[in-house]
Amino acid sequence: MARATEERPTEVRGAQLGRLERLPWRKIILVVLSVLISFLVVVGAYRTLTLPAEEAYGANAWKNFIVLGFAQGAIYALIALGYTLVYGILRMINFAHGEVFMMGAFAAFFFADAYEASGFLDSQPVLSLGILFVVAMLTSMTVAVLLERIAYRPLRNAPRLVPLITAIGAALFLQNTARGFFGSQTRGFGVPSVLEGTWTIFGLTLDRIQVLVLVTVVVAMIALGLFIARTTTGKSMRAVAADSEIASLMGIRVDRVIVTTFAIGGLLAGVAAVLFALTFESVNYFMGFRVGIAAFTAAVLGGIGSIYGAALGGLMLGLLQSLGPALILTGYNVPSPFQLKEAFTFLVLVLVLVFRPGGLLGSGEAEKV
Amino acid sequence: MKNRKYLSMLALVGAFMLVAAACGEDDGDGGATGAAPTGGAVDCEADEFGCVEIPAGSPIKVGSLLSITGETANLGTDSNHGVELAIDYLDGAFDATDGQLLGHEVTLQQEDDGCSAEGGQAGGTALSADPEIVAVIGTSCSSAALGVADEILGAKGILLFSPSNTNPGLTSEEAHQPFYFRTAHNDLIQGAIVAEYVFNELGIDTAATINDESPYADGLAAAFRDTFEGLGGTITTFEQVNSADTDLGPVLNSIAEGEPGAVYGPNFNPVCALTATQGVDILPEGTVQLGSDGCLESAFIETAGELPAGYYYASSPDLTVFAEGAFYKDEFIPAYRDQFGTAPTAVFHAHAYDAANILFDAIEQVAADDGSGNITISRTALRDAVQATSGYEGMTGIITCTPLGDCATDVTIGLYEYPAWPVEGGTEPADPVYTDTKSLEDVQ
Numbered sequence: 123m124a125r126a127t128e129e130r131p132t133e134v135r136g137a138q139l140g141r142l143e144r145l146p147w148r149k150i151i152l153v154v155l156s157v158l159i160s161f162l163v164v165v166g167a168y169r170t171l172t173l174p175a176e177e178a179y180g181a182n183a184w185k186n187f188i189v190l191g192f193a194q195g196a197i198y199a200l201i202a203l204g205y206t207l208v209y210g211i212l213r214m215i216n217f218a219h220g221e222v223f224m225m226g227a228f229a230a231f232f233f234a235d236a237y238e239a240s241g242f243l244d245s246q247p248v249l250s251l252g253i254l255f256v257v258a259m260l261t262s263m264t265v266a267v268l269l270e271r272i273a274y275r276p277l278r279n280a281p282r283l284v285p286l287i288t289a290i291g292a293a294l295f296l297q298n299t300a301r302g303f304f305g306s307q308t309r310g311f312g313v314p315s316v317l318e319g320t321w322t323i324f325g326l327t328l329d330r331i332q333v334l335v336l337v338t339v340v341v342a343m344i345a346l347g348l349f350i351a352r353t354t355t356g357k358s359m360r361a362v363a364a365d366s367e368i369a370s371l372m373g374i375r376v377d378r379v380i381v382t383t384f385a386i387g388g389l390l391a392g393v394a395a396v397l398f399a400l401t402f403e404s405v406n407y408f409m410g411f412r413v414g415i416a417a418f419t420a421a422v423l424g425g426i427g428s429i430y431g432a433a434l435g436g437l438m439l440g441l442l443q444s445l446g447p448a449l450i451l452t453g454y455n456v457p458s459p460f461q462l463k464e465a466f467t468f469l470v471l472v473l474v475l476v477f478r479p480g481g482l483l484g485s486g487e488a489e490k491v
Numbered sequence: 492m493k494n495r496k497y498l499s500m501l502a503l504v505g506a507f508m509l510v511a512a513a514c515g516e517d518d519g520d521g522g523a524t525g526a527a528p529t530g531g532a533v534d535c536e537a538d539e540f541g542c543v544e545i546p547a548g549s550p551i552k553v554g555s556l557l558s559i560t561g562e563t564a565n566l567g568t569d570s571n572h573g574v575e576l577a578i579d580y581l582d583g584a585f586d587a588t589d590g591q592l593l594g595h596e597v598t599l600q601q602e603d604d605g606c607s608a609e610g611g612q613a614g615g616t617a618l619s620a621d622p623e624i625v626a627v628i629g630t631s632c633s634s635a636a637l638g639v640a641d642e643i644l645g646a647k648g649i650l651l652f653s654p655s656n657t658n659p660g661l662t663s664e665e666a667h668q669p670f671y672f673r674t675a676h677n678d679l680i681q682g683a684i685v686a687e688y689v690f691n692e693l694g695i696d697t698a699a700t701i702n703d704e705s706p707y708a709d710g711l712a713a714a715f716r717d718t719f720e721g722l723g724g725t726i727t728t729f730e731q732v733n734s735a736d737t738d739l740g741p742v743l744n745s746i747a748e749g750e751p752g753a754v755y756g757p758n759f760n761p762v763c764a765l766t767a768t769q770g771v772d773i774l775p776e777g778t779v780q781l782g783s784d785g786c787l788e789s790a791f792i793e794t795a796g797e798l799p800a801g802y803y804y805a806s807s808p809d810l811t812v813f814a815e816g817a818f819y820k821d822e823f824i825p826a827y828r829d830q831f832g833t834a835p836t837a838v839f840h841a842h843a844y845d846a847a848n849i850l851f852d853a854i855e856q857v858a859a860d861d862g863s864g865n866i867t868i869s870r871t872a873l874r875d876a877v878q879a880t881s882g883y884e885g886m887t888g889i890i891t892c893t894p895l896g897d898c899a900t901d902v903t904i905g906l907y908e909y910p911a912w913p914v915e916g917g918t919e920p921a922d923p924v925y926t927d928t929k930s931l932e933d934v935q
Contacts, residue, residue: 186773307565308760403765404737
């Protein structure tokens, strides 16, 4: 009898535990978390927008935040495409892609510097900008293709971690090569006088460089979209991305497709490099690292492997960095909100990955990145 | 068995200690009995930090801990050149042949302060590990000294003498380390003069500040704010950014909303240059930007290129005051150009030159020669000799060291309109548009 009475409570407890365990805890935590975060965001934004007029941001300021964010985000998007294309095909993160971008920027810098000194940049702005773009694109493409040939192809069949480590090594190598050859100081990048000042389009006053950035990025995106959708090479790229073994059985030269992918990523990085250098009027051997990390974040945010995801992720990231601190942190009277822009960005990344592990436009399932 | 093993070990250690102690005594005696004409008797045992002994024929080793790589390389390299010229001038002429001090050569061991606390830690540790280092000229950036190099070197009794640290904290009651001195001005003075210029001369009563969170920028922005608000001005935004940020558009846009008449960004490059170029498009027309002596160097000119006239100013020690002494203009600067192939790249070469010379004078005062060229320098005595510097006629002015390590007590700060800057790449004539002199008592 005594034994039975002892056992009874434990049985009851066991049954209770079982019921608790059956509750979908993961979901509950996620829901509570998302409600809490949405609440904080809404309250922050509300408090910012209802600040007394003398403290609040005016309409012009909001417009500027959005335009600045779009311009920066568009550049992230171009670089993010390089990450996402390579990932789609090789399932590897090319961590040296930021350095591919940096090399393109430096190549363009040397031409821009010479053209600025000779006055060619101002007398023939279209021609000289064209040359800058071509130089940067060719340089970035060459670096990207060489990277693939030297650092990644020999490791094609190695475990996935191995090329990842090589990529980091390659990134450090390129960074320090640039530092050794070009010096560690930030260099000013010449901007043709045609691009200084503003243009008014549909009643919106925009910096000319921002217009150039947005137009170029849209053109580059459309060109890439058409290339992937319409051309034979684009088709074979999609085939390799879907299943490289079957693709090779179908007669697609996988190696050639991979090289093409790296080349396209490099070309886009070259375009981004010139746009970035024109926007911030400077180049630096370390620029690839920070921008690369941001673009990689954008790719993951949008769903790595997805081209439209990369574009969306880039734009979102740019907007978040520009608009987020002003809109949400100002409401909580956080001092120096812009210093927190990166913490803010990565918080968003974490949240997206918690709720949608595959990224915004990803497959919805977790990819091991 | 085991115990006996320990016992013999103990005995061995004991024996070693005895021998070591005997050696130590020997050295002490050598120093004391060898009191020579150049200095008084040196009691190395009484000095808690001991002595540096330099045998005849060996060089006197001085360290430099300056920012010689990376974005702020101009700043540290410029100061290093000042020290190198001081060593050159030990023989009384700038002839690219190093002079001697007390019959010894002087060698300069250059370390990099990296313009960061980490750099100060690494470089300070490297220098403090070398018992032959007599003193260190450095650091370039306050971040490398404050609580880092000043403590590491101070703990070994190695004098740290900075040509360009300006953060007020370094010489404050709370944080000052006894072995730390500087010939650079205290930013309480620089911040006050810039604030007065903006408020009184430019007639602007609203200003925003933007700093890159280094102790230097933070301290200077705070000094500016205090004076500016004291004058009756309003600080619209006190903003911080990261020193590695490239995209400063959103911050400037946020600042522009407060409609400040002036934006004060006392940072290092490239942040100074980037706020200048990006501000042109974002800040309302007519807004003035100001930087400080960290901005005023060649890298700014290279990065920023052309800027609108009357848009950007930077403060610095007024170099035209140094040029009133013929030595700076007629001997020092030509020698600098000759030997390094460039005009000065930053504004602290003269401070470095003065710091090195005060140090050499102090070494001459306290070093004891045993008659055959072996010299002994007591670390504490060396510190006391530098501390006692009073009325020294340096290139930067009359130098008197206060107990808290500030050796520049009366400072003339000038504001230079870009691009008429007194560094390589600036346009001539590089005269300040405004200049004012303050002493430490005025601002403390």
